Amino acid sequence: MVKEKVVVKNPSGLHxxxxxxxxxxxxxxxxxxxxQHFNTTANAKSVLSVLGACIKCGNELxxxxxxxxxxxxxxxMVQIVRDGLGE
Amino acid sequence: xxKGTNASAGIGIGKAVIVEEKELVIQRETITDxxxxxxRFKGALETSMEQTRALAxxxxxxxxxxxxxxxxxxxxxxxxxxxxGEIESMIQKDQVNSEFAIENVCTMxxxxxxxxxxxxxxQRATDMRDIKTRMQKVLMGVESVDIAxxxxxxxxxxxxxxxxxxxxxxxxxxxxxxxxxxxxxxHSAILARALEIPAVVALGxxxxxxxNGDMLVLDGSDGTVLVNPEDAVLAEYQGKRAAxxxxxxxxxxxxxxxxxxxDGVTVDLVANIGKPEDVDKVLQYDGEGxxxxxxxxxxxxRNAMPTEEEQFEAYRKVAVAMDGKPVIIRTLDIGGDKEIPxxxxxxxxxxxxxxxxxxxxxxRKEDVYRPQLRALLRASAFGNIKIMIPLVTxxxxxxxxxxxxxxxxxxxxxxxxxxxxxxxxxxxVETAAASLIADIFAKEVDFFSIGTNDLxxxxxxxxxxxxxxSYLYSTFxxxxxxxxxxxxxxxxEAGIMVGMCGEAASDPMMIxxxxxxxxxxxxMSPSAILRARKMITEYSTKELQAVADQAMSFATTTExxxxxxxxxxx
Numbered sequence: 127m128v129k130e131k132v133v134v135k136n137p138s139g140l141h142x143x144x145x146x147x148x149x150x151x152x153x154x155x156x157x158x159x160x161x162q163h164f165n166t167t168a169n170a171k172s173v174l175s176v177l178g179a180c181i182k183c184g185n186e187l188x189x190x191x192x193x194x195x196x197x198x199x200x201x202x203m204v205q206i207v208r209d210g211l212g213e
Numbered sequence: 214x215x216k217g218t219n220a221s222a223g224i225g226i227g228k229a230v231i232v233e234e235k236e237l238v239i240q241r242e243t244i245t246d247x248x249x250x251x252x253r254f255k256g257a258l259e260t261s262m263e264q265t266r267a268l269a270x271x272x273x274x275x276x277x278x279x280x281x282x283x284x285x286x287x288x289x290x291x292x293x294x295x296x297x298g299e300i301e302s303m304i305q306k307d308q309v310n311s312e313f314a315i316e317n318v319c320t321m322x323x324x325x326x327x328x329x330x331x332x333x334x335x336q337r338a339t340d341m342r343d344i345k346t347r348m349q350k351v352l353m354g355v356e357s358v359d360i361a362x363x364x365x366x367x368x369x370x371x372x373x374x375x376x377x378x379x380x381x382x383x384x385x386x387x388x389x390x391x392x393x394x395x396x397x398x399x400h401s402a403i404l405a406r407a408l409e410i411p412a413v414v415a416l417g418x419x420x421x422x423x424x425n426g427d428m429l430v431l432d433g434s435d436g437t438v439l440v441n442p443e444d445a446v447l448a449e450y451q452g453k454r455a456a457x458x459x460x461x462x463x464x465x466x467x468x469x470x471x472x473x474x475x476d477g478v479t480v481d482l483v484a485n486i487g488k489p490e491d492v493d494k495v496l497q498y499d500g501e502g503x504x505x506x507x508x509x510x511x512x513x514x515r516n517a518m519p520t521e522e523e524q525f526e527a528y529r530k531v532a533v534a535m536d537g538k539p540v541i542i543r544t545l546d547i548g549g550d551k552e553i554p555x556x557x558x559x560x561x562x563x564x565x566x567x568x569x570x571x572x573x574x575x576x577r578k579e580d581v582y583r584p585q586l587r588a589l590l591r592a593s594a595f596g597n598i599k600i601m602i603p604l605v606t607x608x609x610x611x612x613x614x615x616x617x618x619x620x621x622x623x624x625x626x627x628x629x630x631x632x633x634x635x636x637x638x639x640x641x642v643e644t645a646a647a648s649l650i651a652d653i654f655a656k657e658v659d660f661f662s663i664g665t666n667d668l669x670x671x672x673x674x675x676x677x678x679x680x681x682x683s684y685l686y687s688t689f690x691x692x693x694x695x696x697x698x699x700x701x702x703x704x705x706e707a708g709i710m711v712g713m714c715g716e717a718a719s720d721p722m723m724i725x726x727x728x729x730x731x732x733x734x735x736x737m738s739p740s741a742i743l744r745a746r747k748m749i750t751e752y753s754t755k756e757l758q759a760v761a762d763q764a765m766s767f768a769t770t771t772e773x774x775x776x777x778x779x780x781x782x783x
Contacts (some may be wrong), residue, residue, distance in 0.1 A: 137530045141333045142340075146289045172295035174322055177337060180329055184522050211296070 127192045128200045132207045133184065140181040151206050156195035157193025159203060162212070170203065182184045217391070217416030219403035223461075224454035225389020226447070229427045231420065232358055234379065237349050242310040250304050254311040257351040262291050264347065264496045266437060268380045277347045279405050283336075283376045283400055286356075287344050287703035296322065312349050319345035319351035336400065343375045363387060364702035368429040369779040370420065374401040384408045391438055393417050396747075405433075413438050464743040471748050475729060475753040481734040482749070483539070485714055489527050492534040494739035499746075502539035504662065504736020505601075505714035508585070509547055518580065524588035532596025539597045541640065541662065541712075541736075544585055546603040548573040552714055556581075565670065570604035575613055586614075587621050592688050600638050601662060606646040608653055613638040614638065615657075641714075647697045655707035662736070663700055665715025669693050688717040689773040694726070694765060701730040712736055719745050722777040728754050731760035 136144050146181040152159045152170040161179075163186070168179040170189070181187065187207065191200040240561045244250045269284035283750030290296070296318060298452035303314040350357060360381040363369070367387050371378070373394040379401045382390075390405050395414040405412035411433030423429065423440055430439040430450045439446065474480045483504035484495040496501060509518045511527055532540050548558055561567030572584040589600050601615050605643055615638060625632050642648055643664030656659070670677050672693050675685040676710050686694070697713075704711035712734030719721045719737035724745060727735070731754075735745060767773045 137526045138333060142289070142337065146286065149289070151660055169295060172293050173289050174293045175295050177334070178322075178325060180331075180334070203288045 127190060128196050129188055129190050130200055130204050131188045132204045133186050134207060135183060136175055136213050137183055139183050139185070140176055140179070140211075142173035142177065144213060145173050145176040148176055148203075148206065150178045151202060152199075155191070155193070155195050155202070157191045157196045157199045159189065159191050159199055161187040161189045161203075163187050174197055205208055214437040214438070215416055215419060215422075217413040217419070217436045217438060218395075218397060219433055220395070220397050220414040221390070221405035221410060221412035222434045222457075223411035223456055224408065224433045224450055225368055225433065226366040226450060226454060227388040227421050227429060228364075229370050229429045230363055231423070231425050232360065232369055232371040232374070234346070234358060234375070234378070235355065235700060237346065237353065237355065239312050239316045239349065240310075241313045243302070243308050244310055246549070247308060248303045250311055251301050252351070254314070255301060257311065257348050258291060258297065261344065261348045262288055264351075265291065265344075265377070272380045276407050276651060278783070280404055281341070284380060284702060287340060287347075287376070290340060290344055291348075315345055315348050315352075317347075339375070339400070343377055347377060347449060348376075353576045360387075368431065370423055370429070372420065373399075376400050376404075379404045380412070381410060384410055384601075389433070390427065391416060391419060391429065391431055392418055431709060457726060462626045464747060466751075467653070467656075467746045468748075470727045470746065470750070472501065472749050474749055475751070476755050478728070478754045480728070480732065480749060481539070481712070481772060482746055483541075483712070483734060483735050483736045484739045484742065486531070486739075489530040489534075491739070492531055494623045496534070498739045498742045500739055500742050502536060502541075503531065504539075504541055504712050504734055506540060506542045506543055508543060512545060512547060512553060512556075515555075517662055518584075521588045523585040524585060525591050528589055528592035528598065529595045531599050532592055537597055539599060541601050541639070541714075542589060543601045543603050544571070545574055545581065546570045546590070558621060565676070570771060571602050571610050571614065572604065575610065578617065582614075582617065582622065586618055587625070588626060590618070590621055590632040590636060593633035593636040598633070599635060599660065600636060601641055601660075602638070603641045603664075604644060604667070605640040605642075605654075606644045608650070608657065611638075611654065611658060628781075639710075641667075642700050643671065645671050645696070648672075648700050651700045651703035651769070652706075655703045655709055658709065660702045660710040661700060661712070662734075663711070663713040663715065665693075665697070667716040672696055687770045687774070688715075688720070688723060689777065690770045691765070691767060691773065694773065696763070698730050701727075701732055703732075705731050711714050721781050722774070724748050725752060725757050725777070725780065726761050726764055728752055729757040733753060 134140060159181045161168050161170055163179055163181060165178045169175040186191055189200055241662050265284055265287050267279045272284060273281035281651055294708055299312045300606040304311060319341050323338045326338035347701050355768050360378055361383055363386050365386045368389040369393050373392050380414060385408055390410055392414045393416060394400060395401055402412060402414055411431055413431045413433055416568060428441050430442055471479060473479045481562045483502040484500040485505040487507045511524055528542060579612060592598055605611055616637060616774050637659035639660035640658050641664045642651060642661050647654060669686060669688050673685050673690060675682050677686045701711050710733050713732055714736040718735040719741040737745060764776055
């Protein structure tokens, strides 16, 4: 299991479009990919789960990946959030 | 006459067609073969996705990619593994039919989004209900209302329009939309504007007074709806409709055209905005920048000061959206007459002459001004932001703000935070004092923007809210005109940019005078920009000199106004 923290910088937080981009990236990997924010944990492969976490601009997420390609998955997730999820 | 919320401009006239989604009755049924039922659900899910994909593609080609986005969002929601997983496990564990499982799971998510209280999440609640109904209709073999084939000259009347309903609207047949629910930012309103169909929304109770086939007239610019109007009224609105369409067509020709006079003088036509979302309108009407972004909205209607981070996001958003075009942001202009409980302001005896705007901000440097200026500087790294100080009366105020800005820049340098080191700092010229020493200001500040509403009020010593003395309130008063001319001349002599961000900048009678005086930048509400551009391209500043000289020779407001009215109508 590997973990890394990253700050969301999308102005309106993780609303539908950036959440969708996040999920599309996550489903490319076989590992389970979750993120934690305070006491909420979301499944990064489910857009509903990501939306439900109600992530706002400036929130810090901790990604937790577990599985055969966990290192690769973690690096990709952190990078895509850092790049602003298409915004 | 009924009054709703104006959602999409224009006049719509036509026969009412009430569009109602049949209420689906979802019953719990016990099933025996859950594997087969899950297959049935999967089939319906696949069909729903195909339908949505087709709708999205059609909308993308017919209207635009941006409008199709919401339906692409539906496809994402439909393919969510968590939702489909929960539906499947409910079918299996509870031995229930797909319709019932869908009802339960989707409603749970819709309620969750609805309870989050943020506008974007409210939209997701609507989306969840929309996809729920779509899947259930496929399962139950219920046809959707066919909006695409309504007869020509239809005004659609509905409780609310879901994204999948609006997607099918054909603007050739639909001349107007009236809904009981929704708001200016709801999906149906946005789509109505994109399709250029006049629309009035949030008109509660209208379905109770209108029958199918009634003659409806709606004015999407002011929210008026008339039911079966008299012939004379109908004729009047037909005339309005023709005039609206004619002007719109004529003004559209000016999108993408330069704002240049016949003798080759280029000016900037920019917009006044109050919220980051207003940028859409600025771009729609081809504004060349933002001449005034009022920051008060960030501070009003709340219980605590917005954080630096929150302000930074709002400013950055506008700077990014304007993509390198100038964005003049005015620092907090508040106090005296406006109630902001958490600011701890006392009521002023004379609010307009009191503790407000830059006076207040410089007194509250640490908790109010520093965070705002820091947010502005940080946002300046993302676009062409300029900072404007309101209600300046003496040079000491400007110097104090400038010193504070330099202090913050040094702080940001120390932390290695990005900002634009050449960010311009200018002033609103809106007091008699600032006008009288405009020559002194012009040597130090980076730009001027003339605020005509306050300048007129302060020059004429007249409260514009008082009806008994409103005859004194005119920008065409010779004293005000002299003040405006002086401010522009001082700026031009010092070689700094001078703009105007009051109502007067878009006044057809004032524009010729401002061009003659040499104003560089005209800032107005976005919808006034194209009309102003048309006017500007029809004038020559050289020819206007004589007009301005004549206008300046009069002794009274009435003479100036009459002369200018005659000039623009000639």
